[in-house]
Amino acid sequence: MxxxxxxxxxxxxxxxxxxxxxxxxxxxxxxxxxxxxxxxxxxxxxxxxxxxxxxxxxxxxxxxxxxxxxxxxxxxxxxxxxxxxxxxxxxxxxxxxxxxxxxxxxxxxxxxxxxxxxxxxxxxxxxxxxxxxxxxTPRSPLSARELDVLSVAASGLPSAEVAAKLHLTAGTVRNYISVILHKTGARNRLEAVRVAESAGWLT
The missing domain is CATH 3.40.50.2300 (Response regulator)
Incomplete structure (x- = not known):
């Protein structure tokens, strides 16, 4: 069976x-x-x-x-x-x-x-x-945690609120965002979200 x-x-x-x-x-x-x-x-x-x-x-x-x-x-x-x-x-x-x-x-x-x-x-x-x-579709260069941070940040929340939702510190979120911008080649969070959504990394 x-x-x-x-x-x-x-x-x-x-x-x-x-x-x-x-x-x-x-x-x-x-x-x-x-x-x-x-x-x-x-x-x-x-x-x-x-x-x-x-x-x-x-x-x-x-x-x-x-x-x-x-x-x-x-x-x-x-x-x-x-x-x-x-x-x-x-x-x-x-x-x-x-x-x-x-x-x-x-x-x-x-x-x-x-x-x-x-x-x-x-x-x-x-x-x-x-x-x-x-x-x-290109494979995402972002880790699962980085995608979590970007997904929450996509709603436009400031780093402190993103941190609260993910049980992180605001400094940790800022570090994640910095790494995300580097990996995606984006100039800001909004552009990083657009890159990730167009590539199918975020849904």
């Missing part, structure tokens, strides 16, 4: 995916999560899935870190990410944390089932359309 964990923020879609996968005689959906947090990691540990199917929208900030921890703690659990063509930045980061499969959100249930079976056999699964988007 192939044990599957689903992590999808939309209740309706999560339920539909669970129903579709459960029709396969050798599939068992052992956990359904709407987010990736510490509680989700505990559920993943307890449910011992063979495959984790995760929506790319959950791979921001702590979600990406938790997915990385899952891959380290359960190396035999294959991770498959569901993504649209408009999320190449997140896909690049996902592939850095041992994700072995990427399937497009436009895929049919049959294609998803086939992808899961390929992962269980130890094969890599990369959606052709998404592979083209990945090649066409």
């Amino acid at each position: 192939i044990r599957i964990l689903l992590a999808e923020p939309m209740n309706l879609l999560r339920g539909a995916l669970a129903l579709a996968l459960s029709t396969e005689e050798d599939f068992a959906v052992v956990a359904e999560l709407r987010c990736l947090d510490e509680a989700a990691l505990d559920i993943a540990r307890a449910s011992t899935p063979d495959v984790a199917v995760v929506n790319v929208e959950l791979l921001t900030g702590d979600g990406l870190s938790l997915l990385n921890r899952l891959s380290v703690e359960r190396p035999h659990c294959a991770i498959l990410v569901l993504a649209g063509p408009d999320a190449p930045g997140r896909l690049h980061r996902a592939l850095d944390v041992h994700v072995r499969g990427v399937v497009g959100t436009q895929a049919t249930p049959g294609e998803l089932v086939h992808g899961i079976r390929q992962l269980v056999r130890g094969e890599r699964v990369i959606d052709a359309g998404l592979a083209v988007a990945l090649v066409a």
